[in-house]
Amino acid sequence: MSEVVVYSADVIVPVTAPAVRNGAVAVADGRILHLGTRDWVLSVLDGHADVREVHWPGVLLPGLINAHTHLQYTRMASVGLHQYHGFDDWGQAFDAAYSVDGHRWDEAAADGARLSIAAGVTGLADVVTDLPAVSALHDHGLRGVAYWEIYGWANERWRREGLARIEAELDQVPTPPARGVSPHAPYSLDVEPLLDLPDLARRRGARLHIHLGESKLEELNPSAARDDAWRSVDAESYRALRRDGFDASATDFVDQLGVLGPDCHIAHGVYLNAHDRAVLRARMTAVALCPRSNAVIGLDEPPVAAHLREGNLIAVGTDSLASCPSLDLLADVAELHRLAQRQGYSEPDLANRLLRAATLGGAVALGMSTGPDRVGQLQVGSLADLVFVDVPADGVREAIENVVRDGAGRVAATLLGGELAASTPTWAARAGQPEGSA
Ligand SMILES: [Zn+2]
Structure with a gap:
C-alpha cells in the first residue's frame, strides 16, 4: 500500500462542501483519498501501515x-x-x-x-x-x-x-x-x-x-x-x-x-x-x-x-x-x-x-470543474492541489473572511498533485516540514 499523508488544518475549505473546522484531507498517489474532520479521517485510516500527518495551524484551500x-x-x-x-x-x-x-x-x-x-x-x-x-x-x-x-x-x-x-x-x-x-x-x-x-x-x-x-x-x-x-x-x-x-x-x-x-x-x-x-x-x-x-x-x-x-x-x-x-x-x-x-x-x-x-x-x-482531473475544489478523488494560508482560523467564517480580505502574501505552502511545489520558512517551522520551492 502506498504512503498516505494526512494534511490537517484548523479550517479546511473544500468549496464544493461546507468548510470543516479541525479538518483533514488524506492524500495518496497525488489524489485526495478522504476528507472530513481530522478525527474521522484518522479513524478511517486506523490500521493503515504507512500514515504520516502534517498539521497546519491555519487554513487549507484547494489550489x-x-x-x-x-x-x-x-x-x-x-x-x-x-x-x-x-x-x-x-x-x-x-x-x-x-x-x-x-x-x-x-x-x-x-x-x-x-x-x-x-x-x-x-x-x-x-x-x-x-x-x-x-x-x-x-x-x-x-x-x-x-x-x-x-x-x-x-x-x-x-x-x-x-x-x-x-x-x-x-x-x-x-x-x-x-x-x-x-x-x-x-x-x-x-x-x-x-x-x-x-x-x-x-x-x-x-x-x-x-x-x-x-x-x-x-x-x-x-x-x-x-x-x-x-x-x-x-x-x-x-x-x-x-x-x-x-x-x-x-x-x-x-x-x-x-x-x-x-x-x-x-x-x-x-x-x-x-x-x-x-x-x-x-x-x-x-x-x-x-x-x-x-x-x-x-x-x-x-x-x-x-x-x-x-x-x-x-x-x-x-x-x-x-x-x-x-x-x-x-x-x-x-x-x-x-x-x-x-x-x-x-x-x-x-x-x-x-x-x-x-x-x-x-x-x-477553464472547463476543469468536473471529470477525473477536476480542480478548484477538495473532493475525494480530485487532484491533491493544496494551498496552506497563514491567517488566523478561529472559526470557519472568520477564516474565510481572513483569507479573502487579508490572504495576499500569506500563502505558506503549495502542493501540486500531493508534491510540495513551494513553501516558506513559516511552513517549515510551524508544520514541521522542510522548506522547498518549485
Ligand atoms: Zn490580458
Whole structure:
C-alpha cells in the first residue's frame, strides 16, 4: 500500500462542501483519498501501515485558479508599476517595452510560473503571444489552459493564410495542460478571424478565451436605446461598425459571430451593461475579473456587485505583470471584496463567493470543474492541489473572511498533485516540514 499523508488544518475549505473546522484531507498517489474532520479521517485510516500527518495551524484551500494572465510578460514589470490614463496610454508603454530586442519569453514565463505557485496558484488561463513562452504551464506541472493568442488580423490576409498558420502554431502548444484559442478582442481582429476561430477551436476540442469589455472603445452610451440595425450590416470589423456610428454592443457582436458559450470565458468584463451580462449568463460564459490590472491601466472598476447580484459566473485573474503589481491572486480577491462593498453589495455571502470565484469559478471558466482531473475544489478523488494560508482560523467564517480580505502574501505552502511545489520558512517551522520551492 502506498504512503498516505494526512494534511490537517484548523479550517479546511473544500468549496464544493461546507468548510470543516479541525479538518483533514488524506492524500495518496497525488489524489485526495478522504476528507472530513481530522478525527474521522484518522479513524478511517486506523490500521493503515504507512500514515504520516502534517498539521497546519491555519487554513487549507484547494489550489487557486488564475483565470486570466500572460506569464510571458513577467519581466515587463516596469510597465505594470506605473499608473496610466486609459488603454491607449498604457498600450504605448506596453508596445515600447514589448518591441525591444532580446526578450527571453521562455525564461520570463518560467519566472511567472514560479511566482504563481508561490502565491498558491495551481491552475491558470495563460494567454501566450510568442511560441517560446508556450510551455510554461507544461514545464511546471501546472493545470489549466495555454491559450494561443491571435491578434491584429485583417480579413484579406486572414483569408489567404490565417487558418493554416494558426493550426500549425496550435500544434506546437505542448499538452498537458489543455490547449485553447484566444482571439484577442472584438476590436483587434476583423470579422472573418472572429468567425473562423471559434469553429477552429471547437473542431479541435480546444477552449476559447477573449478580452471583452476591457477597452472604453466597447462602452455604449448608457442613455441610448438599444438598436439592432448593425446586425444586418455587412461590416468588416467591430471598429468599422462603431466608426460608422452603429451602437453595437461588443458582447452582442462577438455573440453574433458565435464566440461565446460554456467553452469560452472572457477577461475583464468592465464595460458591460445589464443586457451584456444577461447575454453572458444565457451562454453560460464566465468572466475573469482582474481589478488591479483595470486600476493600473486607468479603466473603470469592474461591476463586481452587479455580476454577483445577477448571478453571473465569475472567476478572478491577475492579468500580467505588465499591468499588475504582482501575480498574487489573493490580492485581486481582496480588491474585489473592497470594490463589491463600495458598489453596495452587502450580503453576508461576499467572502464565500469571492473565494469560490478564485477556485471553483476559475475551474468552471477553464472547463476543469468536473471529470477525473477536476480542480478548484477538495473532493475525494480530485487532484491533491493544496494551498496552506497563514491567517488566523478561529472559526470557519472568520477564516474565510481572513483569507479573502487579508490572504495576499500569506500563502505558506503549495502542493501540486500531493508534491510540495513551494513553501516558506513559516511552513517549515510551524508544520514541521522542510522548506522547498518549485
Ligand atoms: Zn490580458
